[in-house]
Amino acid sequence: MLAVNEESKVSELLRGARGKSPLLILSHNHPDPDGLASAWALKFLLESKADISAKIAYGGTLGREENRSLNRLLRIGAVQLRSSHFKKFPYLALVDCQPGGGNNPLPPGKTPSIVIDHHPRLKSTRADFIDIQPDCGATSTILVEYLRQAGLDIPQGLCTALYYALVSETQHLGRDVTQRDIAASIYLFPRAKHRLISRIEHPVHNREFFQQLHSALEKAFTYQKFIGAQLGEIRHPDFVAQLADFLVSLKRATWCFVTARYRDNLYCSLRTTHPRARAGKLLRKVIGIRGSAGGHEMMAGGQVPLKGLSPEEKAALEKSILKKLIKNINLPEDFNPTPLVIPEPFPGRL
Helix, strand or coil: CCCHHHHHHHHHHHHHCCCCEEEEEEEECCHHHHHHHHHHHHHHHHHHHCCEEEEECCCCCCCCCCHHHHHHHHHCCCCCCCCCCCHCCCCCECCCCCCCCCCCCCCCCCCEEEEEECHHHHHCCCEEEEEEECCCCCCHHHHHHHHCCCCCCCCCHHHHHHHHHHHHHHCCCCCCHHHHHHHHHHHHHCCHHHHHHHHHHHHCHHHHHHHHHHHHHEEEEEEEEEEEEEEEECCCCCCCHHHHHHHHCCCCCEEEEEEEEEECCEEEEEEEEECCCCCCHHHHHHHHHHHHECCCCCCCEHHHHHCCCCHHHHHHHHHHHHHHHHCCCCCCCCCCCCCCCCCCCCCCCC
16 A cells, blocks of 8 residues: 555655765664665665765764665665765755754755655754655555565565565564555565574674673663663664663563763663553653654664763763653652662683
8 A cells, every 4th residue: 555645755855866976875873774874775766767866974983783784685775974075975865863863973054955854843854855754664665665666676685685674664564664665565565584583683693792691681670660771882883772661571572772882971771561651752861952862662772972970960861861751651759669680600610
């Protein structure tokens, strides 16, 4: 089932994009599968139908092994952004993020040519072409509809990336999913390489990942229906969302909140099992004007600048955000949490 306005939207996009080449397609910093796949789909669409030369870049890192595998095995070609890219590419597009969101490398004062996203529209969003559809569970769904309306035969590799993005973003069509996401996944399923998806979804991890996971579990705490973790400094900010997705699976937990610091920013991930909890709106309320946040009913993410703050001020700010969240989910602010795990001594020589 395609959205009623999709044909006019894709026609508007192609008409407005002509001549805007070369184009730099940006996702959010530390992009997830939805950001990578939808950027690749936009690149394929514009190169095929508007004679546009495009490149995909991201401003942060690909920290999760799954995301690195997705980019490498499917040859998406997304590269880490360099300052020279803005000189080589006069036109910009944003996918799975928006101007002013605080989570992408768009230069201040720069208006992109294209913005396509499934998160609620921000007041700061300006572009020549804008398509914001928060009624979709993934930006990839919007791009699948574009490609089908354009009459393109989607390559198997791109189908694979889009399908994996859809099931990853919606946790196998179980979180913040709509009928449009289901329709897109049904279309993609027989066209995707599922053995390759299995390799991407279950990658080989290095020792550092397990050390990070071990440290995170020791910092996790619980109280009634809530589970959280304050990780301190971390090496890859996308681990915050990865851990939140994992911790919310704790039996009887209905809320999960994970925070960590990376390069003078506090990263926050909120998860809930309530299908109509409006997690994005809640996190925006909790963070307020101190930073930026966005999300959907069951998941949200945000970040708060920490530059110029002392270690004590950073800790106080992180604590105040947690306490405000606790209050908003109707738990006592001065609760006494319990460690999730109790460290045990290493058995030594076996």
